[in-house]
Amino acid sequence: xxxxxxxxxxxxxxxxxxxxxRCDPISEHNRLYWYRQTxxxxxxxxxxFQNEAQLEKSRLLSDRFSAxxxxxxxxxxxxxxxxxxxxAMYLCASSLLGDTYExxxxxxxxxxxx
Amino acid sequence: QKEVEQNSGPLSVPxxxxxxxxxxYSDRVSQSFFWYRQYSGKSPELIMSIYSxxxxxxxxxxxQLNKASQYVSLLIRDSQPSDSATYLCAVNAxxxxxxxxxxxxxxxxxxHP
Numbered sequence: 001x002x003x004x005x006x007x008x009x010x011x012x013x014x015x016x017x018x019x020x021x022r023c024d025p026i027s028e029h030n031r032l033y034w035y036r037q038t039x040x041x042x043x044x045x046x047x048x049f050q051n052e053a054q055l056e057k058s059r060l061l062s063d064r065f066s067a068x069x070x071x072x073x074x075x076x077x078x079x080x081x082x083x084x085x086x087x088a089m090y091l092c093a094s095s096l097l098g099d100t101y102e103x104x105x106x107x108x109x110x111x112x113x114x
Numbered sequence: 115q116k117e118v119e120q121n122s123g124p125l126s127v128p129x130x131x132x133x134x135x136x137x138x139y140s141d142r143v144s145q146s147f148f149w150y151r152q153y154s155g156k157s158p159e160l161i162m163s164i165y166s167x168x169x170x171x172x173x174x175x176x177x178q179l180n181k182a183s184q185y186v187s188l189l190i191r192d193s194q195p196s197d198s199a200t201y202l203c204a205v206n207a208x209x210x211x212x213x214x215x216x217x218x219x220x221x222x223x224x225x226h227p
Contacts, residue, residue: 042217
């Protein structure tokens with residue numbers, strides 16, 4: 001399967017703990033995006049990378065959130081000192097740099113903070 | 115005003131009918147427009163993209179774009195129960211944020227036999 005993959009698919013953590021999610025994009029895609037989705041809402045943009053460079057980070061994103069894409073391939077999203085409001089589906093997408101920027105999503109990581 | 119607005123529905127249509135889903139956006143410099151289908155508990159799946167004014171057809175799906183009116187729509191012909199899902203309209207931000215998608219809240223579609 002050459003689609004976007006994410007790990008883990010589900011994560012339950014206690015408030016105050018740190019969590020890290022991984023995303024592996026479609027192999028030839030040089031852009032990688034992170035979104036967050038809560039129930040009944042559309043995905044909300046968090047950040048994106050072009051190769052290893054982080055080009056934009058949402059102003060809504062707390063300093064507790066950090067993302068990396070060190071070698072321009074897979075990416076990690078870390079949330080420090082989790083809060084109950086962080087409970088959501090975390091989605092990763094990838095695209096080619098080009099005229100269309102069609103983004104393809106992975107299956108997501110569902111985070112529950114208790 | 116939300117950047118991308120959709121009627122949240124639910125929209126209910128009988129099997130075989132045409133389902134019409136609408137979306138408006140506020141950023142005039144937006145260049146690319148997408149429709150995603152999302153089944154309950156799953157991630158969004160890209161079904162249509164459109165970049166120029168007019169219609170674009172792909173099988174039972176037709177996307178329509180009117181940049182002057184800042185309006186995008188999706189028509190689903192011969193609707194099937196398997197089309198029951200949430201449909202998300204997404205707009206590619208213009209300017210320096212080109213590439214980032216802004217989503218509407220989605221329209222829930224139910225196709226009943």
